[in-house]
Amino acid sequence: MDNDTIVAIATANGIGSIAIIRLSGEKALSIAKTLSKKDNFSPRYATLTNVYDKNNELIDETIIIYFKNPHSFTGEDVVEIQCHGGYIVAQSILQSCLDAGARVANAGEFSKRAFFNGRIDLSEAEAISQLIEAKSEDAAKILAKQVKGSLKEFIESVRDEIIHILAYSEVSIDYAEEDLPEDLVEQIKAKLEALKKQLERTLQASKSRAGLMQGFRVAIVGKPNVGKSSLLNGLLNYNRAIVSDIAGTTRDTIEEQVKIGTHLIRIVDTAGIRDASDEIEKIGIQRSLEAIEQSDIVVSVFDNSRELDEEDKQIISLLEETQKQQIRIKNKIDLETKLNVAFDFDIELNSKDDVTPLIKKLEAIMDRSNSSEEIMLISQRQISAVEETMENIDEAFYPLEDQELEIFSFHLNEAVKAMASITRPFENDEMLDKMFGSFCLGK
Numbered sequence: 001m002d003n004d005t006i007v008a009i010a011t012a013n014g015i016g017s018i019a020i021i022r023l024s025g026e027k028a029l030s031i032a033k034t035l036s037k038k039d040n041f042s043p044r045y046a047t048l049t050n051v052y053d054k055n056n057e058l059i060d061e062t063i064i065i066y067f068k069n070p071h072s073f074t075g076e077d078v079v080e081i082q083c084h085g086g087y088i089v090a091q092s093i094l095q096s097c098l099d100a101g102a103r104v105a106n107a108g109e110f111s112k113r114a115f116f117n118g119r120i121d122l123s124e125a126e127a128i129s130q131l132i133e134a135k136s137e138d139a140a141k142i143l144a145k146q147v148k149g150s151l152k153e154f155i156e157s158v159r160d161e162i163i164h165i166l167a168y169s170e171v172s173i174d175y176a177e178e179d180l181p182e183d184l185v186e187q188i189k190a191k192l193e194a195l196k197k198q199l200e201r202t203l204q205a206s207k208s209r210a211g212l213m214q215g216f217r218v219a220i221v222g223k224p225n226v227g228k229s230s231l232l233n234g235l236l237n238y239n240r241a242i243v244s245d246i247a248g249t250t251r252d253t254i255e256e257q258v259k260i261g262t263h264l265i266r267i268v269d270t271a272g273i274r275d276a277s278d279e280i281e282k283i284g285i286q287r288s289l290e291a292i293e294q295s296d297i298v299v300s301v302f303d304n305s306r307e308l309d310e311e312d313k314q315i316i317s318l319l320e321e322t323q324k325q326q327i328r329i330k331n332k333i334d335l336e337t338k339l340n341v342a343f344d345f346d347i348e349l350n351s352k353d354d355v356t357p358l359i360k361k362l363e364a365i366m367d368r369s370n371s372s373e374e375i376m377l378i379s380q381r382q383i384s385a386v387e388e389t390m391e392n393i394d395e396a397f398y399p400l401e402d403q404e405l406e407i408f409s410f411h412l413n414e415a416v417k418a419m420a421s422i423t424r425p426f427e428n429d430e431m432l433d434k435m436f437g438s439f440c441l442g443k
């Protein structure tokens with residue numbers, strides 16, 4: 001790591017009442033002094049002061065807070081300059097910081113420094129990064145706990161348990177001529193089994209809650225003219241998509257974000273699925289199939305005022321193949337019933353009038369996916385690490401049986417390494433660059 005003093009605008013880009021410029025590194029305090037022409041700043045006091053550019057022109061009246069190392073977010077000297085918001089002032093102050101010797105921070109560089117200075121571990125860093133983009137209140141609650149170390153504690157307890165088991169075997173390798181006693185082998189096996197079960201539970205809970213963390217995707221499908229776009233408009237509460245009595249009105253997929261209950265979800269309205277001869281419509285149908293693939297919840301719509309036909313049947317067989325959560329809707333119930341199907345509908349609607357039943361159902365499905373399991377892995381990186389840990393535990397069983405303790409130790413060591421990579425990896429700069437590189441600027 002270098003000794004540069006880094007600077008970034010930490011607040012969102014756009015019009016807002018205030019903005020924060022954050023500096024970290026050896027020169028942070030001297031830069032604050034230069035910009036403000038003040039002799040000193042008391043650590044952790046908010047100081048109201050003017051800030052000037054290199055030509056001594058007033059930029060803004062600001063509040064500056066100095067955090068003396070190591071008592072700061074990064075562990076280095078940190079200065080925060082709180083100025084008026086908008087596009088110009090914060091940029092001018094940033095430029096003045098550069099003129100005074102700072103350089104622009106890379107994405108995630110503040111968090112990276114906090115990590116290298118031992119202020120946070122990787123699981124906490126990932127939680128900070130995801131908290132900013134949380135897609136539901138439940139997700140935010142889990143992440144807030146992880147920012148304070150809840151995942152770290154779990155990972156470290158698992159790691160310690162493996163190390164404990166490893167110690168038995170290492171002692172035998174180093175000091176004993178004999179094999180491990182049979183009852184000890186059984187005890188170790190039981191412990192490893194229990195660990196595996198616990199990790200498996202964590203993995204399953206994490207995967208089933210992926211929608212909660214990443215935001216649910218909901219696809220609306222059905223044959224042409226059943227009222228899919230009317231449904232989308234109802235969910236959004238404004239006329240986003242064109243609705244008409246012409247079959248094939250929606251040609252492309254339409255994607256919109258909306259808040260339902262405590263969840264921020266993406267809804268995808270698709271072109272009606274049917275056997276199309278029209279080339280453009282064929283592409284639209286392909287997109288509908290993709291939308292189903294990419295969704296967490298599939299809402300299928302059928303027209304109550306028409307008899308079931310071949311196109312409906314095609315859709316039904318398509319839905320039978322998918323493993324996704326589903327909601328089946330009988331639409332246009334204000335019209336005379338002609339639809340005759342074998343399966344039960346989840347909801348009956350008049351999508352032009354009121355889609356509240358669908359909103360309630362979606363909310364129930366999304367809330368349900370928030371299992372009571374406390375521990376949750378929040379990135380593919382963490383999931384892969386746990387999977388690697390489990391594989392190595394698996395591979396440790398046979399050599400343990402056969403009293404090949406060196407091979408047994410090797411696999412448990414690998415398991416410890418994989419586990420540690422979630423919080424504090426032994427090596428691997430490349431992985432760190434990749435991880436912090438995906439952070440927001442200014443984080």
Ligand SMILES: Nc1nc2c(c(=O)[nH]1)N(C=O)[C@@H](CNc1ccc(C(=O)N[C@@H](CCC(=O)O)C(=O)O)cc1)CN2
Pocket residue numbers: 044067070071072073080
């Ligand atoms: N203005 C501001 N708000 C912010 C942050 C920030 O960096 N600046 N944060 C950034 O993500 C979050 C808060 N997290 C923080 C964590 C530690 C320290 C810190 O300075 N810790 C020192 C001093 C502790 C103390 O004074 O009690 C330490 O732990 O030694 C600051 C912010 C959210 N709000």
Ligand SMILES: Nc1nc2c(ncn2[C@@H]2O[C@H](COP(=O)(O)OP(=O)(O)OP(=O)(O)O)[C@@H](O)[C@H]2O)c(=O)[nH]1
Pocket residue numbers: 222223224225226227228229230231242243244245246247248249250251270271272331332333334335349350351352353
């Ligand atoms: N009576 C009645 N008409 C409806 C209802 N929902 C939709 N419609 C009408 O059905 C027609 C088709 O609605 P759309 O929302 O465009 O249907 P769509 O499934 O998006 O159609 P495509 O995009 O062409 O596949 C329009 O004339 C709507 O006004 C309903 O609940 N009752």
Ligand SMILES: [K+]
Pocket residue numbers: 224225243244245246247248249250
């Ligand atoms: K239509």
Ligand SMILES: [Mg+2]
Pocket residue numbers: 228229230241242249250270
């Ligand atoms: Mg449509």
